[in-house]
Amino acid sequence: MNALVAVPALIWVTVLVVVGGLALLRGQDVLQRLIALDLLAVLVVALLALLSYLRDVPHYLDAAVALALLSLVATVATARYLATGGPLE
């Protein structure tokens, strides 16, 4: 992909990751922080995909798919843990 397109996109996604950290800090509930964390994982997946396009190396997308898998497992496990009220109930 043309570097003229990929580099501004990378910079923009980096800005979005920083603002996503702000959204993570602003969450009032643990579920709102979980939502912001899921969004951050998706932003990092996009960052890895753009890096793969820029450098023309497909292996960064391996890391992106693995990160999406880990993010799904973490989100579902945390949500089910919170839905049942924790280990004390």
Next chain:
Amino acid sequence: MISVVLDVVGGLLLVIGLGLMTIALIGVLRMPGTYSKLHAQSLATGPGVCCVLASSVATENAGTISYAAVGIVFTVLTAPVASHAIARAARRRGAEAEPR
């Protein structure tokens, strides 16, 4: 010829994906309540990341496009699962449907 077409299509998909992610992030920052934030976040985890991965057609690299297709299939299959789990947890914890 086809290279120029693929470049334009990839650039358009990339712009659409980044726009959807920006809208989702603004929604997560500004929306009140858990359900509204989840509604805004689903825009990025579903169509946003799919558009960014689909813009790999501009690279014209078979390996990159294959991995991106795997990522798209995986995202389409798993994003609703995560959203549903979060919404179910919010309902179990008694989050109110109306924004505060």
